[in-house]
Amino acid sequence: MRKTMMLAALAAATAITTPAMAGSPEGKIQVKVLGTAVLPDGGIDKVKSIDTTSTLGSTLASLNQFDTKANDNVVPTLAIEYFFTNNVSVETICCFTQHHVNGTGDLAGTNIVNHVLILPATLTAKYHLDMGGPIKPYIGAGPSIFFVFDEKPGTTAKALGVDRVKMSNSLGVALQGGVDIALGDSGFGLSLDAKKYFMKPTAKFYASGTKVLETKHDLDPWVLSAGVAYRF
Template identity: 75%
Template sequence: MRKMTMFVALAAATALSTPAMAGSPDGKFQVKVLGTAVLPNGEIDKIKYLDAGLGDTLADMGVSDVDAKANDNVVPTLAVEYFFNQNFSLETICCFTQHHVNGAADLSGTELVDHVLILPATVTLKAHLPTGTPFKPYIGAGPSVFFVFDEKPGATAQALGVDRVKMSNSFGVALQGGVDIALGDSGFGVSLDAKKYFMKPTAKFYVEDTKVLETKHNLDPWVLSAGVTYRF
């Protein structure tokens, strides 16, 4: 997290301090430095595979309704945007977000997956509404790939013998809406942004390289951001 914060701060400082980048509310490029709340779902959409032995263990524990929930997180985000004209632009974001997945329903209170690090590679095509004022609302949509790193079995999964867990990378789409607000003619401004992702990764749990459980999840996070912008 500290490295990511330093990267965002350095990128913003570089963009805002370069003399050749004269600020303008009508410039071709825009850089955003944002604080972002990542609010995933994480519920189990389908149990694709359940080892008979693990199934018997869960039954002995009185577990019949199996579900999960991923925790929320707040992270720094860097967005870079190119304007084709005043009405259309292309935007990409850079951030890492870390989560864990806990049990829900009959599994409430259990720890299933720890330290899931996600890179949400996203590109959106945005349409901006010309209002003739500093307030410029927009909508957008585009593809996204969630790259998953460094996931580990949680304490409850380990107690059941799980020694490795693998969550899949996931391809999906993002819908976007927000508003940019120019602060005068200097190129500086503020931005409010909301994205809804539709992602369905799978999680595979292993005991000594033998798969004992595979689940498909509705990750589907809301990603809410606010911060400062510079257009040039």
């Protein structure tokens, strides 16, 4: 999947350099090819249910303190933006990011969930500040849905009897800030972007078809991007 995204980014970069698209720093459409660091939290917000008769449940119930943490990842990202005016635009992004969830506290060193593939469908409305030059800061906000695919029990969860795990899709909001820097009048530029997402998905753990644990998590990632842009 990561290779597919890289090919898509390269295709987009090739497309935006074709002569058919007349670049302009005042154009209506902007395409960005970015490198993106996804820095999630992943801590447990609430234990919604626990079956203490199960191996996993009884093990967790015996601990004084346990929590979880999702790993960071770096992925390619494609962003497409439409300008209604020079100051107001909407932007959507396309990327896939993969994570695993490990234990912290008394669960330090354990592997809870593997191969969590996330598609963060995001649409933000942005306001751009006109500084009278090539540097244009912006702020934005909008809704986001995290679609979750292909999650699997981690090695520790499997050892405690878990044979299936399901993480919910999650609806939340993203706050955004960044800066676009025009490189002359050709439409090319540089872009720096930061988003803070607020997401609380749930994770359900099953053993032989029985739900033995359900937790709600503060996923809440920072998503930091940098790359090139073309406006036309």
